[in-house]
């Protein structure tokens with residue numbers, strides 16, 4: 270489906286409703302339902318065919334209609350919403366189905382210890398069925414029934430997942446044996462899960478497309494490193510990421526910068542809750558949701574806000590007043606956000622950890638957080654993706670690529686591509702050396718004493734003091750080659766902290782200069798000795814970010830956008846044809862209690878300066894959506910302007 274047809278202001282209307290609830294749909298009024306959505310500027314609402322309890326909400330011969338529902342709720346929702354021009358994709362739970370798991374215990378997903386996956390016998394919670402059983406035939410029949418009886422706009426299949434590392438039910442053990450896979454091997458179990466899930470997606474997408482080729486299709490659980498094989502089966506991706514629901518505020522910025530590399534339209538999905546899904550009576554503030562939606566728009570994604578419908582079928586007035594206020598803003602900005610492509614300069618390359626094979630770790634997350642706070646424009650890439658056209662490639666802390674990627678990296682550097690590495694990035698698994706030769710140093714091994722310290726020299730001292738900053742985690746020793754410039758010096762403590770020799774509450778203080786540097790540069794590469802990205806994610810020492818920022822400044826002097834906005838403001842650049850757009854998203858949650866982070870009030874930013882790298886002079890610069898002209902200057906290849914006030918966000922448009 271082309272991007273312009275993907276609705277931008279969606280609701281994901283959860284409706285997992287216990288079979289013990291006696292009056293499902295009793296207060297539902299179709300016209301009122303659709304009008305509430307319309308008034309809240311909603312253009313798509315995902316409604317339920319079947320929930321995690323295994324209950325269906327329409328006239329079904331295949332599924333089990335909720336025992337207290339007296340009419341075709343889904344049909345009424347679709348009909349009333351279509352009258353208002355609101356799309357209604359259909360939700361179907363997949364692996365999480367309590368009804369099916371109870372009546373067909375032989376279909377249950379089984380963990381490696383032989384115990385069925387999910388809630389224990391006396392816990393309230395979900396049970397799981399395996400996608401390698403006849404359960405899938407039942408779900409397909411339900412899909413076909415929906416396609417035949419309703420005007421279907423799309424399908425949202427939830428929990429398309431097998432247990433980790435893999436399911437050990439009788440069916441799965443049997444099929445692994447047939448395929449020559451070893452169920453006692455975790456790698457084989459994971460491969461089997463991948464095959465089952467891909468087969469599932471392929472089958473359902475073919476079933477849907479053979480009947481309705483223009484239907485939206487999404488399989489939830491698909492947005493993760495290694496998702497490439499899943500993308501062809503979907504029309505778009507929805508990044509489920511409720512900041513207060515366990516995902517945190519770092520999840521969405523990371524995954525939108527990764528998943529957008531697959532070239533399919535994207536939706537960011539948050540929730541209107543105070544915590545997470547199913548939080549009846551919990552409600553986020555307008556500034557919180559406005560911030561989250563502004564962040565989605567700034568990254569070229571549409572918006573989805575999760576809600577849960579009360580069992581009686583009436584939408585909460587307060588919820589839709591809240592959402593309406595947010596979606597009015599989204600609607601006004603839509604013309605500057607649709608089909609907007611990000612402009613980026615930096616690639617964060619996720620390479621497999623030499624020991625575990627993991628792609629996404631605290632190192633990659635820390636790198637994303639740093640670059641976000643530095644207001645750099647970046648994407649997050651897997652090795653197979655094209656990194657050659659980025660001005661700078663960052664490989665945070667770890668990773669050894671396959672031979673082909675290593676060759677590509679060598680060519681990239683030889684052709685003048687710039688590289689920022691830290692710690693053990695590109696260090697061969699035998700620990701003998703770096704995989705590329707232009708780093709200006711030889712790898713010696715892990716540092717003998719931990720923690721050690723760094724002192725920035727003048728080239729990388731911006732924002733840092735003449736001080737010995739601690740590196741909390743074990744670093745690496747390298748030996749610079751002649752001609753390599755040292756950017757920061759390292760110092761070592763008297764001794765490492767052990768049971769029989771320690772000093773004070775924490776690390777041992779500095780004793781002497783180390784015989785290795787803390788940061789170096791060659792013509793196109795900078796290297797930092799410690800795991801600065803992982804340590805930033807863990808310890809939050811601003812010194813690490815400033816060291817990295819100063820190294821990037823050397824490698825990439827033409828930063829795409831410069832600003833005086835604080836690091837809490839996210840600044841992104843997108844383009845629509847010849848038009849360029851700078852989004853400033855003002856982020857400031859706080860965490861004082863034990864509960865999740867809360868955004869309550871907007872703390873506006875004043876006089877935010879923007880300096881955008883620009884070859885030509887723009888015809889006009891203005892704030893969207895109000896089209897208020899901004900005075901601007903063009904000089905030395907940059908256009909500059911000042912935004913007087915930024916509340917949740919500001920959108921600055923440069924028309925060329």
Ligand SMILES: [Zn+2]
Pocket residue numbers: 377378379399400401436437438439440441
């Ligand atoms: Zn199984």
